[in-house]
Amino acid sequence: MRKLAVVVMMFAMAIAVTAALADDHHHEWGLRGTYAMTGTGNYLWAPGGFTNGFSNNAYASHVVMEGIWSFEPNGFGKVKFTQYGLASPPMLGDNTGHSVQASSITWSIAFQYKIENDKIRGWVIDTPGQPYDGEFTSPPGNLGLKVNVDKYSFSGIVSSDHKTITLNTLNEIQIYTLTPTDPYPHKDPWTCAAILNVGRTLIRIDD
Secondary structure: OHHHHHHHHHHHHHHHHHHHHHHHHHHHHOOOEEEEEEEEEEEEEEOOOOEOOEOOOOEEEEEEEEEEEEEOOOOEEEEEEEEEEEEOOOOOOOOOOOOOEEEEEEEEEEEEEEEEOOEEEEEEOOOOOOOEEEEEEEOHHHOOEEEEEOOOEEEEEEOOOOOEEEEEEEEEEEEEEEEEOOOOOOOOOEEEEEEEEEEEEEEEOOO
């Protein structure tokens, strides 16, 4: 019986050491895999920018999004998603040129991330002048508009089996630059500030 107990104990210790090494490997090298993403969020837009979080000509929009996130264990990744938005009228009169509108934008982003104790944080790779880019896919009146944003970050939690990730972007102020192309070749780019709160759920879809 003593020999059997010793064997069982050694086997249990081997399993524990293997699990610990696997966990250390996960925290050192990060995630690997492809994840399907859905999310929702709210934006507060201000063509003239914000002063202490306020603007006299702001308007709001609600968005839903879907896409694919790909993580590499070296701390890098890519995501492509489409964001569908419904924009409200301006809050204080229509001096923005903005009208009620439904639109969609497809984004392509390269990012870096880091995991610490199953918490994840990430940021867009710093490419001078083009941190990440999007293009309007609707409505027809917005086709030909390219969109560029100055920054983007996220944080959240990774499940213990790495199959589910929750990500949030909370009260981040971004500057959007819209650049007309065909059929708007003669208009100059313009900018608009936004404060956003966005939540996303990612589910791994590969083995």
